[in-house]
Amino acid sequence: MNSPIPPDDTDNLQQTGNNVPITDDVRLDARSPRDVAAPRDADGVPGDVSVPGNGAAPAADAVRRGQVGQVVFEPLRWWHLGDIVVLERKIFAEDAWTPELFWSELAQGAARHYLTAVRDDQIIGYGGLAVHDDESYIQTLGVAADARGRGVATRLLVALLRHARTRDARRCELEVRTDNAVAQSLYRRLGFVELGVRRGYYQPSGADAYVMSADRIHTGDYGRMLDAAEQAVSR
Template identity: 40%
Template sequence: MGERAREAQGSGDSAVKVPEFRPMLLSDVPAITAIEREAFTVPWSAEAFVNEIRHNHFARYTVMELDQSIIGYGGMWVIMDEAHVTNIAVRAQYRGRGYGEMLLRRLMQTAREQGARSMTLEVRVSNEVAQNLYRKLGFKQNGIRPRYYTDNQEDAYIMWADLASGGGTT
Protein backbone atom coordinates (compact mmCIF):
# COMPACT_ATOMS: atom_id res chain seq x y z
CA MET A 1 0.00 0.00 0.00
CA GLY A 2 2.66 2.55 1.01
CA GLU A 3 4.67 2.17 -2.15
CA ARG A 4 2.31 4.03 -4.42
CA ALA A 5 3.28 7.50 -5.47
CA ARG A 6 0.39 9.56 -6.59
CA GLU A 7 -0.08 13.02 -7.95
CA ALA A 8 -3.34 14.65 -8.87
CA GLN A 9 -3.06 17.48 -11.39
CA GLY A 10 -5.47 19.09 -13.81
CA SER A 11 -6.27 22.45 -15.35
CA GLY A 12 -7.56 25.75 -14.06
CA ASP A 13 -6.99 29.44 -14.54
CA SER A 14 -7.54 31.25 -11.24
CA ALA A 15 -4.88 33.37 -9.57
CA VAL A 16 -2.50 31.41 -7.37
CA LYS A 17 -2.35 32.28 -3.68
CA VAL A 18 0.70 31.28 -1.68
CA PRO A 19 -0.14 28.25 0.45
CA GLU A 20 1.13 27.38 3.90
CA PHE A 21 2.70 24.02 4.70
CA ARG A 22 2.77 22.12 7.96
CA PRO A 23 3.10 18.54 9.23
CA MET A 24 -0.04 16.42 8.99
CA LEU A 25 -1.90 15.87 12.28
CA LEU A 26 -4.33 13.13 13.25
CA SER A 27 -7.08 15.75 13.21
CA ASP A 28 -6.36 16.29 9.47
CA VAL A 29 -7.21 12.71 8.50
CA PRO A 30 -10.90 13.35 7.61
CA ALA A 31 -9.94 16.15 5.20
CA ILE A 32 -7.08 14.09 3.78
CA THR A 33 -9.28 11.06 3.14
CA ALA A 34 -11.80 13.31 1.37
CA ILE A 35 -9.01 14.46 -0.98
CA GLU A 36 -7.94 10.81 -1.43
CA ARG A 37 -11.44 9.80 -2.51
CA GLU A 38 -11.62 12.75 -4.89
CA ALA A 39 -8.22 12.10 -6.46
CA PHE A 40 -7.73 8.34 -6.67
CA THR A 41 -9.62 5.28 -7.83
CA VAL A 42 -8.12 3.22 -4.99
CA PRO A 43 -7.87 5.68 -2.08
CA TRP A 44 -6.08 5.04 1.17
CA SER A 45 -8.35 4.58 4.18
CA ALA A 46 -8.42 6.84 7.22
CA GLU A 47 -6.92 3.94 9.17
CA ALA A 48 -3.95 3.80 6.78
CA PHE A 49 -3.15 7.47 7.41
CA VAL A 50 -3.60 7.09 11.17
CA ASN A 51 -1.20 4.13 11.15
CA GLU A 52 1.34 6.09 9.12
CA ILE A 53 1.22 9.07 11.50
CA ARG A 54 1.23 7.02 14.70
CA HIS A 55 3.48 4.08 13.90
CA ASN A 56 5.73 4.69 10.89
CA HIS A 57 8.79 6.57 12.12
CA PHE A 58 10.04 6.84 8.52
CA ALA A 59 6.88 8.69 7.40
CA ARG A 60 6.77 12.43 6.78
CA TYR A 61 3.37 13.83 5.78
CA THR A 62 2.76 17.46 4.87
CA VAL A 63 -0.50 19.34 4.39
CA MET A 64 -0.89 22.39 2.17
CA GLU A 65 -3.41 25.01 3.31
CA LEU A 66 -5.03 28.11 1.88
CA ASP A 67 -7.01 30.29 4.26
CA GLN A 68 -6.72 27.55 6.92
CA SER A 69 -8.35 24.99 4.62
CA ILE A 70 -6.44 21.89 3.48
CA ILE A 71 -6.17 21.88 -0.32
CA GLY A 72 -3.53 19.18 -0.71
CA TYR A 73 -1.12 16.87 1.00
CA GLY A 74 1.93 14.78 0.30
CA GLY A 75 3.65 11.93 2.05
CA MET A 76 6.96 10.16 1.89
CA TRP A 77 9.13 7.73 3.75
CA VAL A 78 12.67 8.88 4.45
CA ILE A 79 14.92 5.87 5.00
CA MET A 80 18.62 6.59 5.39
CA ASP A 81 19.57 8.74 2.38
CA GLU A 82 16.51 7.97 0.25
CA ALA A 83 12.99 9.41 0.19
CA HIS A 84 10.09 7.49 -1.31
CA VAL A 85 6.96 9.50 -2.16
CA THR A 86 3.90 7.54 -1.06
CA ASN A 87 1.13 9.98 -1.96
CA ILE A 88 0.64 13.47 -3.32
CA ALA A 89 -2.70 15.05 -4.19
CA VAL A 90 -4.38 18.43 -4.62
CA ARG A 91 -8.14 19.10 -4.39
CA ALA A 92 -9.77 19.16 -7.82
CA GLN A 93 -10.69 22.85 -7.75
CA TYR A 94 -7.03 23.82 -7.11
CA ARG A 95 -5.40 21.65 -9.78
CA GLY A 96 -3.59 23.15 -12.74
CA ARG A 97 -2.48 26.24 -10.80
CA GLY A 98 0.97 25.08 -9.70
CA TYR A 99 0.00 23.81 -6.25
CA GLY A 100 1.12 20.25 -7.03
CA GLU A 101 4.53 21.61 -8.02
CA MET A 102 4.76 23.70 -4.84
CA LEU A 103 3.83 20.67 -2.76
CA LEU A 104 6.37 18.39 -4.43
CA ARG A 105 9.08 21.05 -4.07
CA ARG A 106 8.25 21.20 -0.35
CA LEU A 107 8.53 17.41 -0.05
CA MET A 108 11.89 17.52 -1.83
CA GLN A 109 13.11 20.26 0.51
CA THR A 110 11.95 18.31 3.57
CA ALA A 111 13.64 15.16 2.26
CA ARG A 112 16.93 17.06 1.86
CA GLU A 113 16.60 18.44 5.39
CA GLN A 114 16.12 14.85 6.63
CA GLY A 115 19.35 13.78 4.91
CA ALA A 116 17.95 12.23 1.73
CA ARG A 117 20.18 12.41 -1.33
CA SER A 118 17.63 10.90 -3.73
CA MET A 119 13.87 10.63 -4.10
CA THR A 120 11.80 7.98 -5.85
CA LEU A 121 8.15 7.52 -6.73
CA GLU A 122 5.84 5.49 -8.92
CA VAL A 123 3.42 7.00 -11.42
CA ARG A 124 0.82 5.50 -13.74
CA VAL A 125 2.09 5.15 -17.30
CA SER A 126 -1.10 6.95 -18.41
CA ASN A 127 -0.60 9.96 -16.09
CA GLU A 128 1.34 12.23 -18.43
CA VAL A 129 0.47 15.39 -16.47
CA ALA A 130 2.17 14.03 -13.35
CA GLN A 131 5.10 12.65 -15.35
CA ASN A 132 5.68 16.08 -16.90
CA LEU A 133 5.70 17.69 -13.45
CA TYR A 134 8.14 15.11 -12.14
CA ARG A 135 10.47 15.59 -15.13
CA LYS A 136 10.30 19.37 -14.65
CA LEU A 137 11.60 18.86 -11.10
CA GLY A 138 14.44 16.59 -12.17
CA PHE A 139 12.91 13.11 -11.97
CA LYS A 140 14.02 10.57 -14.54
CA GLN A 141 12.31 7.32 -15.49
CA ASN A 142 14.39 4.40 -14.26
CA GLY A 143 12.20 1.32 -14.53
CA ILE A 144 8.70 -0.05 -14.67
CA ARG A 145 6.53 -1.99 -12.23
CA PRO A 146 4.25 -4.25 -14.30
CA ARG A 147 0.56 -4.34 -13.29
CA TYR A 148 1.33 -2.16 -10.26
CA TYR A 149 -2.09 -0.55 -9.84
CA THR A 150 -4.73 -2.92 -8.48
CA ASP A 151 -7.80 -1.19 -9.94
CA ASN A 152 -6.90 -1.81 -13.60
CA GLN A 153 -3.52 -3.63 -13.54
CA GLU A 154 -1.85 -0.59 -15.11
CA ASP A 155 1.93 -0.45 -15.10
CA ALA A 156 3.81 2.18 -13.11
CA TYR A 157 6.95 4.02 -14.11
CA ILE A 158 9.59 4.21 -11.41
CA MET A 159 11.12 7.69 -11.35
CA TRP A 160 14.13 9.00 -9.43
CA ALA A 161 15.49 12.47 -8.65
CA ASP A 162 18.97 13.29 -7.42
CA LEU A 163 18.35 15.64 -4.48
CA ALA A 164 22.07 16.06 -3.82
CA SER A 165 22.50 17.84 -7.17
CA GLY A 166 19.71 20.29 -6.36
CA GLY A 167 16.77 18.58 -8.09
CA GLY A 168 13.54 20.51 -7.45
CA THR A 169 15.24 23.69 -6.25
CA THR A 170 14.93 25.84 -9.38
Protein backbone atom coordinates in the same frame (compact mmCIF):
# COMPACT_ATOMS: atom_id res chain seq x y z
CA MET B 1 -0.42 7.97 -5.92
CA ASN B 2 -4.09 7.43 -7.42
CA SER B 3 -9.15 10.40 -12.03
CA PRO B 4 -10.49 13.28 -12.30
CA ILE B 5 -8.11 14.88 -14.85
CA PRO B 6 -7.32 12.94 -18.03
CA PRO B 7 -3.61 12.27 -18.59
CA ASP B 8 -3.54 14.43 -21.71
CA ASP B 9 -5.26 17.42 -20.10
CA THR B 10 -3.00 20.41 -20.75
CA ASP B 11 -5.18 23.12 -19.23
CA ASN B 12 -3.44 25.38 -16.74
CA LEU B 13 0.06 24.37 -17.82
CA GLN B 14 3.00 26.74 -17.92
CA GLN B 15 5.39 26.49 -20.85
CA THR B 16 9.11 26.81 -20.22
CA GLY B 17 11.76 27.91 -22.65
CA ASN B 18 12.34 24.40 -23.92
CA ASN B 19 8.61 23.73 -24.36
CA VAL B 20 8.41 21.15 -21.59
CA PRO B 21 5.19 21.82 -19.67
CA ILE B 22 5.32 22.39 -15.93
CA THR B 23 2.08 21.06 -14.53
CA ASP B 24 1.12 22.89 -11.40
CA ASP B 25 -1.50 20.68 -9.89
CA VAL B 26 -2.73 17.62 -11.71
CA ARG B 27 -3.48 14.36 -9.98
CA LEU B 28 -0.07 12.85 -9.30
CA ASP B 29 0.09 9.09 -9.09
CA ALA B 30 3.21 8.42 -7.07
CA ARG B 31 1.85 6.22 -4.31
CA SER B 32 4.13 3.79 -2.55
CA PRO B 33 3.44 3.07 1.13
CA ARG B 34 6.80 1.56 2.04
CA ASP B 35 6.82 -1.15 4.68
CA VAL B 36 3.10 -0.73 5.40
CA ALA B 37 0.32 -3.00 4.18
CA ALA B 38 -2.75 -1.39 2.61
CA PRO B 39 -5.68 -2.71 4.69
CA ARG B 40 -9.21 -2.61 3.30
CA ASP B 41 -12.62 -3.37 4.69
CA ALA B 42 -14.09 -6.71 3.67
CA ASP B 43 -16.28 -5.07 1.04
CA GLY B 44 -13.40 -3.00 -0.31
CA VAL B 45 -14.93 0.27 0.86
CA PRO B 46 -12.68 2.48 3.01
CA GLY B 47 -13.86 2.64 6.59
CA ASP B 48 -14.57 5.69 8.73
CA VAL B 49 -11.85 7.64 10.46
CA SER B 50 -11.97 7.19 14.22
CA VAL B 51 -10.14 9.15 16.90
CA PRO B 52 -8.00 7.14 19.33
CA GLY B 53 -9.04 7.33 22.97
CA ASN B 54 -11.10 10.33 23.98
CA GLY B 55 -8.98 12.90 22.16
CA ALA B 56 -10.58 15.80 20.36
CA ALA B 57 -9.09 17.71 17.47
CA PRO B 58 -7.71 21.09 18.48
CA ALA B 59 -10.16 23.34 16.64
CA ALA B 60 -8.14 26.55 16.66
CA ASP B 61 -4.90 24.83 15.75
CA ALA B 62 -6.18 22.49 13.03
CA VAL B 63 -4.90 24.82 10.31
CA ARG B 64 -2.88 27.99 10.29
CA ARG B 65 -4.98 30.90 9.14
CA GLY B 66 -3.52 32.90 6.28
CA GLN B 67 -4.81 35.72 4.14
CA VAL B 68 -7.91 35.03 2.07
CA GLY B 69 -6.92 32.86 -0.88
CA GLN B 70 -3.40 32.28 0.42
CA VAL B 71 -2.11 28.70 0.47
CA VAL B 72 -0.17 27.70 3.57
CA PHE B 73 1.63 24.42 4.19
CA GLU B 74 1.40 22.62 7.53
CA PRO B 75 2.38 19.21 8.93
CA LEU B 76 -0.39 16.64 8.49
CA ARG B 77 -1.79 15.65 11.91
CA TRP B 78 -4.28 13.01 12.96
CA TRP B 79 -7.08 15.57 13.29
CA HIS B 80 -6.74 16.32 9.57
CA LEU B 81 -7.48 12.74 8.53
CA GLY B 82 -11.25 13.11 8.24
CA ASP B 83 -10.82 15.78 5.56
CA ILE B 84 -7.85 13.99 4.01
CA VAL B 85 -9.76 10.73 3.53
CA VAL B 86 -12.69 12.54 1.88
CA LEU B 87 -10.29 14.33 -0.48
CA GLU B 88 -8.37 11.11 -1.13
CA ARG B 89 -11.53 9.37 -2.32
CA LYS B 90 -12.39 12.24 -4.65
CA ILE B 91 -8.91 12.31 -6.17
CA PHE B 92 -8.00 8.64 -6.40
CA ALA B 93 -11.41 6.95 -6.60
CA GLU B 94 -11.10 3.15 -6.49
CA ASP B 95 -7.37 3.25 -5.77
CA ALA B 96 -7.77 5.52 -2.73
CA TRP B 97 -5.89 4.75 0.45
CA THR B 98 -7.93 3.60 3.43
CA PRO B 99 -8.07 5.55 6.71
CA GLU B 100 -6.14 2.71 8.31
CA LEU B 101 -3.27 3.18 5.90
CA PHE B 102 -3.06 6.89 6.66
CA TRP B 103 -3.03 6.09 10.38
CA SER B 104 -0.24 3.56 9.77
CA GLU B 105 1.78 6.15 7.88
CA LEU B 106 1.49 8.75 10.64
CA ALA B 107 2.46 6.11 13.20
CA GLN B 108 5.87 5.78 11.50
CA GLY B 109 7.02 8.95 13.27
CA ALA B 110 10.27 10.49 12.06
CA ALA B 111 10.49 8.00 9.19
CA ARG B 112 7.62 9.88 7.52
CA HIS B 113 7.00 13.53 6.66
CA TYR B 114 3.47 14.51 5.63
CA LEU B 115 2.24 17.97 4.67
CA THR B 116 -1.12 19.59 4.01
CA ALA B 117 -1.85 22.53 1.74
CA VAL B 118 -4.54 24.76 3.27
CA ARG B 119 -6.48 27.61 1.68
CA ASP B 120 -9.17 29.55 3.53
CA ASP B 121 -9.21 26.90 6.29
CA GLN B 122 -9.82 24.11 3.76
CA ILE B 123 -7.32 21.35 3.02
CA ILE B 124 -6.80 21.39 -0.74
CA GLY B 125 -3.78 19.10 -1.02
CA TYR B 126 -1.40 16.80 0.80
CA GLY B 127 1.78 14.86 0.25
CA GLY B 128 3.98 12.39 2.06
CA LEU B 129 7.62 11.33 2.12
CA ALA B 130 9.42 8.32 3.58
CA VAL B 131 13.12 8.45 4.46
CA HIS B 132 15.40 5.51 5.20
CA ASP B 133 19.13 6.11 5.50
CA ASP B 134 20.12 8.02 2.36
CA GLU B 135 17.04 6.93 0.37
CA SER B 136 13.71 8.76 0.21
CA TYR B 137 10.35 7.95 -1.39
CA ILE B 138 7.37 10.06 -2.37
CA GLN B 139 4.55 8.14 -0.73
CA THR B 140 1.60 10.13 -2.03
CA LEU B 141 0.68 13.50 -3.50
CA GLY B 142 -2.80 14.80 -4.22
CA VAL B 143 -4.50 18.13 -4.92
CA ALA B 144 -8.23 18.94 -5.07
CA ALA B 145 -9.59 19.39 -8.59
CA ASP B 146 -10.65 22.99 -8.01
CA ALA B 147 -7.19 23.93 -6.69
CA ARG B 148 -5.13 22.70 -9.63
CA GLY B 149 -3.18 24.97 -11.93
CA ARG B 150 -1.98 27.20 -9.09
CA GLY B 151 1.34 25.65 -8.15
CA VAL B 152 0.12 23.67 -5.15
CA ALA B 153 1.43 20.26 -6.24
CA THR B 154 4.75 21.71 -7.33
CA ARG B 155 5.21 23.49 -4.02
CA LEU B 156 4.22 20.40 -2.04
CA LEU B 157 6.68 18.26 -3.97
CA VAL B 158 9.46 20.82 -3.58
CA ALA B 159 8.80 20.98 0.17
CA LEU B 160 8.98 17.20 0.49
CA LEU B 161 12.23 17.05 -1.47
CA ARG B 162 13.72 19.81 0.64
CA HIS B 163 12.86 17.81 3.75
CA ALA B 164 14.58 14.78 2.22
CA ARG B 165 17.68 16.93 1.78
CA THR B 166 17.63 17.96 5.44
CA ARG B 167 17.60 14.25 6.32
CA ASP B 168 20.73 13.70 4.20
CA ALA B 169 18.89 11.70 1.55
CA ARG B 170 20.85 11.42 -1.68
CA ARG B 171 18.13 9.87 -3.83
CA CYS B 172 14.34 9.95 -4.17
CA GLU B 173 12.06 7.41 -5.84
CA LEU B 174 8.37 7.32 -6.74
CA GLU B 175 5.79 5.54 -8.88
CA VAL B 176 3.51 7.24 -11.42
CA ARG B 177 0.84 5.84 -13.73
CA THR B 178 2.16 5.10 -17.19
CA ASP B 179 -0.80 6.93 -18.73
CA ASN B 180 -0.27 10.15 -16.75
CA ALA B 181 2.06 12.11 -19.02
CA VAL B 182 1.29 15.40 -17.30
CA ALA B 183 2.46 14.19 -13.89
CA GLN B 184 5.52 12.62 -15.48
CA SER B 185 6.45 16.02 -16.94
CA LEU B 186 6.47 17.57 -13.48
CA TYR B 187 8.66 14.81 -12.10
CA ARG B 188 11.09 15.12 -14.99
CA ARG B 189 11.26 18.86 -14.38
CA LEU B 190 12.54 18.03 -10.90
CA GLY B 191 15.17 15.62 -12.16
CA PHE B 192 13.31 12.29 -12.05
CA VAL B 193 14.01 9.70 -14.75
CA GLU B 194 12.25 6.43 -15.56
CA LEU B 195 13.84 3.23 -14.27
CA GLY B 196 11.25 0.65 -15.31
CA VAL B 197 7.61 -0.43 -15.20
CA ARG B 198 5.61 -2.17 -12.47
CA ARG B 199 2.71 -4.00 -14.10
CA GLY B 200 -0.64 -3.84 -12.32
CA TYR B 201 0.87 -1.73 -9.54
CA TYR B 202 -2.25 0.28 -8.72
CA GLN B 203 -4.99 -1.72 -7.08
CA PRO B 204 -7.77 -2.47 -7.55
CA SER B 205 -7.66 -0.66 -10.92
CA GLY B 206 -4.70 -2.74 -12.18
CA ALA B 207 -3.02 0.28 -13.80
CA ASP B 208 0.71 0.08 -14.56
CA ALA B 209 3.30 2.38 -12.98
CA TYR B 210 6.62 3.81 -14.03
CA VAL B 211 9.29 3.75 -11.36
CA MET B 212 11.08 7.11 -11.42
CA SER B 213 14.12 8.24 -9.50
CA ALA B 214 16.06 11.45 -8.87
CA ASP B 215 19.70 11.07 -7.86
CA ARG B 216 22.11 13.46 -6.13
CA ILE B 217 19.30 15.38 -4.51
CA HIS B 218 21.72 16.44 -1.75
CA THR B 219 23.78 18.63 -4.07
CA GLY B 220 23.73 22.39 -4.41
CA ASP B 221 22.71 22.10 -8.05
CA TYR B 222 19.63 20.12 -7.09
CA GLY B 223 18.73 22.65 -4.43
CA ARG B 224 18.88 25.40 -7.03
CA MET B 225 16.63 23.32 -9.30
CA LEU B 226 14.05 23.16 -6.52
CA ASP B 227 14.29 26.92 -6.01
CA ALA B 228 13.75 27.54 -9.72
CA ALA B 229 10.74 25.20 -9.88
CA GLU B 230 9.13 26.92 -6.92
CA GLN B 231 9.75 30.37 -8.35
CA ALA B 232 8.26 29.34 -11.70
CA VAL B 233 4.87 28.61 -10.12
CA SER B 234 4.95 31.53 -7.69
CA ARG B 235 4.99 34.31 -10.27
